[in-house]
Amino acid sequence: MSEKVTIYDIAEKLNITAATVxxxxxxxxxxxxxxxxxxxxxxxxxxxKQNKLALALKSGRSNNIGVxxxxxxxxFFASVIRGIEEELYPHGYQVIICQTHxxxxxxxxxxxxxxxxxxxxxxxxxxxxxxxxxxxxxxVLEKNVPLIFFDRSKHIDGVSSVTINDFKGGYxxxxxxxxxxxxxxxxxxxxxxxxxxxxxxxxxxQALLDNGLxxxxxxxxxxxxxxxAGKDAVDKLLQLQTPPDAIFSSSDFAAxxxxxxxxxxxxxIPSEFCVAGFSNEPxxxxxxxxxxxxxQSPLEMxxxxxxxxxxxxxxxxxxxxxxxxxxxxxxxxxxxxTRTNF
Amino acid sequence: MSEKVTIYDIAEKLNITAATVxxxxxxxxxxxxxxxxxxxxxxxxxxxKQNKLALALKSGRSNNIGVxxxxxxxxFFASVIRGIEEELYPHGYQVIICQTHxxxxxxxxxxxxxxxxxxxxxxxxxxxxxxxxxxxxxxVLEKNVPLIFFDRSKHIDGVSSVTINDFKGGYxxxxxxxxxxxxxxxxxxxxxxxxxxxxxxxxxxQALLDNGLxxxxxxxxxxxxxxxAGKDAVDKLLQLQTPPDAIFSSSDFAAxxxxxxxxxxxxxIPSEFCVAGFSNEPxxxxxxxxxxxxxQSPLEMxxxxxxxxxxxxxxxxxxxxxxxxxxxxxxxxxxxxTRTNF
DNA sequence: TACTTTCGTGTAATCGATTACATAAAACTT
DNA sequence: AAGTTTTATGTAATCGATTACACGAAAGTA
Numbered sequence: 004m005s006e007k008v009t010i011y012d013i014a015e016k017l018n019i020t021a022a023t024v025x026x027x028x029x030x031x032x033x034x035x036x037x038x039x040x041x042x043x044x045x046x047x048x049x050x051x052k053q054n055k056l057a058l059a060l061k062s063g064r065s066n067n068i069g070v071x072x073x074x075x076x077x078x079f080f081a082s083v084i085r086g087i088e089e090e091l092y093p094h095g096y097q098v099i100i101c102q103t104h105x106x107x108x109x110x111x112x113x114x115x116x117x118x119x120x121x122x123x124x125x126x127x128x129x130x131x132x133x134x135x136x137x138x139x140x141x142x143v144l145e146k147n148v149p150l151i152f153f154d155r156s157k158h159i160d161g162v163s164s165v166t167i168n169d170f171k172g173g174y175x176x177x178x179x180x181x182x183x184x185x186x187x188x189x190x191x192x193x194x195x196x197x198x199x200x201x202x203x204x205x206x207x208x209q210a211l212l213d214n215g216l217x218x219x220x221x222x223x224x225x226x227x228x229x230x231x232a233g234k235d236a237v238d239k240l241l242q243l244q245t246p247p248d249a250i251f252s253s254s255d256f257a258a259x260x261x262x263x264x265x266x267x268x269x270x271x272i273p274s275e276f277c278v279a280g281f282s283n284e285p286x287x288x289x290x291x292x293x294x295x296x297x298x299q300s301p302l303e304m305x306x307x308x309x310x311x312x313x314x315x316x317x318x319x320x321x322x323x324x325x326x327x328x329x330x331x332x333x334x335x336x337x338x339x340x341t342r343t344n345f
Numbered sequence: 346m347s348e349k350v351t352i353y354d355i356a357e358k359l360n361i362t363a364a365t366v367x368x369x370x371x372x373x374x375x376x377x378x379x380x381x382x383x384x385x386x387x388x389x390x391x392x393x394k395q396n397k398l399a400l401a402l403k404s405g406r407s408n409n410i411g412v413x414x415x416x417x418x419x420x421f422f423a424s425v426i427r428g429i430e431e432e433l434y435p436h437g438y439q440v441i442i443c444q445t446h447x448x449x450x451x452x453x454x455x456x457x458x459x460x461x462x463x464x465x466x467x468x469x470x471x472x473x474x475x476x477x478x479x480x481x482x483x484x485v486l487e488k489n490v491p492l493i494f495f496d497r498s499k500h501i502d503g504v505s506s507v508t509i510n511d512f513k514g515g516y517x518x519x520x521x522x523x524x525x526x527x528x529x530x531x532x533x534x535x536x537x538x539x540x541x542x543x544x545x546x547x548x549x550x551q552a553l554l555d556n557g558l559x560x561x562x563x564x565x566x567x568x569x570x571x572x573x574a575g576k577d578a579v580d581k582l583l584q585l586q587t588p589p590d591a592i593f594s595s596s597d598f599a600a601x602x603x604x605x606x607x608x609x610x611x612x613x614i615p616s617e618f619c620v621a622g623f624s625n626e627p628x629x630x631x632x633x634x635x636x637x638x639x640x641q642s643p644l645e646m647x648x649x650x651x652x653x654x655x656x657x658x659x660x661x662x663x664x665x666x667x668x669x670x671x672x673x674x675x676x677x678x679x680x681x682x683t684r685t686n687f
Numbered sequence: 688t689a690c691t692t693t694c695g696t697g698t699a700a701t702c703g704a705t706t707a708c709a710t711a712a713a714a715c716t717t
Numbered sequence: 718a719a720g721t722t723t724t725a726t727g728t729a730a731t732c733g734a735t736t737a738c739a740c741g742a743a744a745g746t747a
Contacts, residue, residue, distance in 0.1 A: 007488070009733055020697055025735060035695060052484065055461035057733035060398045060702050067458065075442070076423030084417070088444075097458040100417070100442040102430075116409065116439040119397035120462055142394065146349070230631075259631060289572075289601060291633045351703055362727055367705060377725060399703035402732050 008051040017045060028053075059121050068312065069117035070100045071110065071127035073155075077256075079282045079301050080128065083153060086305020087126060094313065096123070103130040111139040118142060124149040124312050129157050132196040149315045153308045154299070155197050163315065163326040165308045169199045172297040172332035173206025176251045176279045179295070179334060181214045183342045185249035185277050189222040189240050191233065191257045203253045203281065222247055226257055233260020241268070248276055249340070255280035255287050255296055262292065262339065277340040293337035300330055350393045359387055370395075401463050410654065411459035413443045413452065413469035415497075419598075421624045421643050422470065425495060428647020429468060436655065438465070445472040453481040460484060466491040466654050471499050474538040491657045495650045496641070497539050505657065505668040507650045511541045514639040514674035515548025518593045518621040521637070521676060523556045525684050527591035527619050531564040531582050533575065533599045545595045545623065564589055568599055575602020583610070590618055591682070597622035597629050597638055604634065604681065619682040635679035642672055 010024040017024075019038070027034045027042035034042075059065045070087060072080040088098050099122070101113035110130045117125055125148055140159065143150050156164040180188050190207045193200040204223070211218050221243055226232040236257065240247055252258035258280030262272060270276050272292060279295040280287060287294035311326050352366040359366070361380070369376045369384035376384075401407040412429060414422040430440050441464070443455035452472045459467055467490055482501065485492050498506040522530050532549045535542040546565070553560050563585055568574040578599065582589055594600035600622030604614060612618050614634060621637040622629060629636035653668050 007733095011733075021734080022698080022736075023696055025733095026696085029735085031736095033695060038695080050487075052488075054402075054733050056398060056402045056463050057702085058735080060396075060402055060704095060733085061735055063702080065462075067462065074423070075417040075426070076420050078418055081416070081418030084444075085446075088446075097454065098443070099458070099462075100444075101440070102426075102442075104427075104430075112439065116441070120407075120409065120441075121398050145392075263631075286628045286631060289605075289628060289632070349703095352705095353703075363704080364706075364728080365726055367703095368726085371705085373706095375725060380725080396703050399732085400705080402703085402734095403705055405732080 007054075008046075008049045009054070010051070013042065013045055013049060013051060016049070017041065063121065064123055065121045066095055067097045067099055067120065067122045068124040068126065069113075069120070069122040070098055071113045071117070071125065072100070072102055073105050073128060073130050074102050075100065077282070078284045079154075079299060082301035083128070083305040083308070086302040086307075087309045088305075089302075090306045090309035091312075105130050107131050107133050107136050111136050114139040114143055118146055118148055122148065124151070124316065126151045126153060126308050126312060128153055128155040129197070130155075131194060132157055149312055151308050151312050151315070153304050155199050161325050163311050163324070163328075165304055165311060165328040165330070166199070167299045167304070167330045167332045169202035169332070170206040170209070172281065172299075172334075173203035173251065173253075174210045175206075175332065175334040176281070176295070176297055177207045177210035178214070179336060180249045180251060180277050180279060180340060181210065181216065183249075183273070183277055183340055186216060187219070187222065187245060187247040188216070188249040188251060189224065189247035191224050191226050191236055191250060191252035191254060191261070193225065193228065193253055195225070200253055207251055226254075228254035228256050230256050230260035230263070233257035233262075234264040235260075237261045237264040250276075250278050252278065252280045255282045255284040255294065258294055258296070258339075259286065259290075262294065273338065273340050273342050277342070279334075279340050283335055287335075287337065292339055295337045295340040296335055298333040298335055300333070304330060349396075350388075350391045351396070352393070355384065355387055355391060355393060358391070359383065405463065406465055407463045408437055409439045409441055409462065409464045410466040410468065411441050411443065411455075411462070411464040413445060413455045413459070413467065415447050415470060415472050416444050417442065419624070420626045421496075421641060424643035425470070425647040425650070428644040428649075429651045430647075431644075432648045432651035433654075447472050449473050449475050449478050453478045456481040456485055460488055460490055464490065466493070466658065468493045468495060468650050468654060470495055470497040471539070472497075473536060474499055491654055493650050493654050493657070495646050497541055503667050505653050505666070505670075507646055507653060507670040507672070508541070509641045509646070509672045509674045511544035511674070512548040512551070514623065514641075514676075515545035515593065515595075516552045517548075517674065517676040518623070518637070518639050519549045519552035520556070521678060522591045522593060522619050522621060522682060523552065523558065525591075525615070525619055525682055528558060529561070529564070529587060529589040530558070530591045530593060531566065531589035533566050533568050533578055533592060533594035533596060533603070535567065535570065535595055537567070542595055549593055568596075570596035570598050572598050572602035572605070575599035575604075576606040577602075579603045579606040592618075592620050594620065594622045597624045597626040597636065600636055600638070600681075601628065601632075604636065615680065615682050615684050619684070621676075621682050625677055629677075629679065634681055637679045637682040638677055640675040640677055642675070646672060 010021045014021045014024045024042050027039040070084055103110040150162050152164040192204045195201050208218050224236040226236045250261050258278050262278055265276055281297045283296040283298035287296045307328050352363045356363045356366045366384050369381040412426055445452040492504050494506040534546045537543055550560050566578040568578045592603050600620050604620055607618055623639045625638040625640035629638045649670050
């Protein structure tokens, strides 16, 4: 195994100083052409590789940007990341990804890891809002690392975000269920400290009120975003005196679980019961009983986040612009909620 | 914004040297208890954060390990990563993830990024075998960064790998289709430079021969792992003089595409046509017409890879053990290939 | 020819932490 | 009290690269 080659090794071999080597390799115009060529040729011959760590220590920049998401095995997050990569790649940035598994402790650690690795920016979808992780966020801001939230955001002065209009998404889905004739519409929501869930919930509520339906506290279930959780939630709902005849779920996974449980109980969809989800995960389209869902244009969200980051980086410490980009949700109506043929 | 605080700042404030501060913070036993306490208290008060980059430059270690996969939006890779994280997390390692999007150029860049970031190890599933990326791999080995392959591996002396017995997986799936009465079994394969596809192919072939069926070149389609590709492949197969009556696909996504295309053509599954996939992606189970698939125990694969890494790290440059772990595949038989009721 | 620019390179500080070695002060021997 | 050991801390090199400043040599100017 060849040992690590540094500019000092090259300098020694050529009887010049490391400074000259450094300048030659960086195409400093002050260097004589002959010297530059010689250095470059020698560096190649010795298999020299620049130590990026030393460079990062000196320059304070790494050309890496970090992305933190709750988890990567959802098409939504994977697609956002894809969008970020597409946009940032031509600018010479590498993207490194961390997942929190919905744990705030992990989120803290991820934030520290990325800051420690001296990434040039962090784009993230927060796992939860809590005092616990405040210091980690403060650390990011104090170190002046550009931070951008996408989808699940946190209110911090001066921090930009790219989200969708979740209120509208919730409203659209619920309105659609009402239009299909559902009258007792339940809702699966999530952690209320997160705006996305709160706003989808509010949109749901507003749609009910706007259409003369009363809001029933019992119909709202706070659940995790998983198939199992969806099953359990249906189980609870069906024990009510007046069970619902539809569900608007803030999660496609929970919606899928709900459908599975309903089928098991021989409740037919969509004639007896309608279901709509959120995120437009690919499987919602694949199922024979395809699932109605709200699309969040994740690719666009990722690209947009990256663009906001790039703008921010250019305007270094001149003015801090806080940009709030809000994308429009799009309802994809499918079999799970279509009574009238189309 | 508070400026960056270094050990020199702390030293200055306390009228001692940075060396003492460093030792106090690292619990060096030579430091007087009073001094240690004072330093620690002052550091906290000044909001000191250790610069991990400087530490990494000095020590050559970062406590980060890198994972490179073709893509993250498949349950298989996401689960392997999950397994790696579970195993490595208690040992104080952070995991950073890069995806290649099946591009060898990206793979190169990812390898360099991780080595440059001085990760303590790289665990990866290779995107392709080509001369193009040889230098990137050589770079990793020359820098003595532990490298471990999982699932898709490359033959490099001294490099450990964790894979499944793909031959057996292919054999099991094909044998099952034969047992269900299929006689003209097609196969979707992938890049033949990758062992996983080659071996699944070989397993498929062997199962045919062992059961008195002849191998038909026309029945083998080399396709990407996507729903679209699966559809196109079925289109080709159905144009043959004797179209097949079953498909063993090396990819669940292509299998799904195949099923969709077959349904569109009103070919009923499983009575007229059977399908089996590979990877046991969650959707194979969720579908009303659930899909038979070969499970690769991704969680176990990830954990095992991490364990192999840990062993390797401990035995620093003493002996290089090349470990080849091969896990057993498990066939999950579902509706897409079950003619006999069970 | 004497003086000023320009050119090409060297010197040394810097980024922030760790650590082998040196050393002064304190504690212990006898 | 003189010598030895221990303790706590300081000094300075190191990791690998960049860069402001310095300086001798070559080229240009009058």
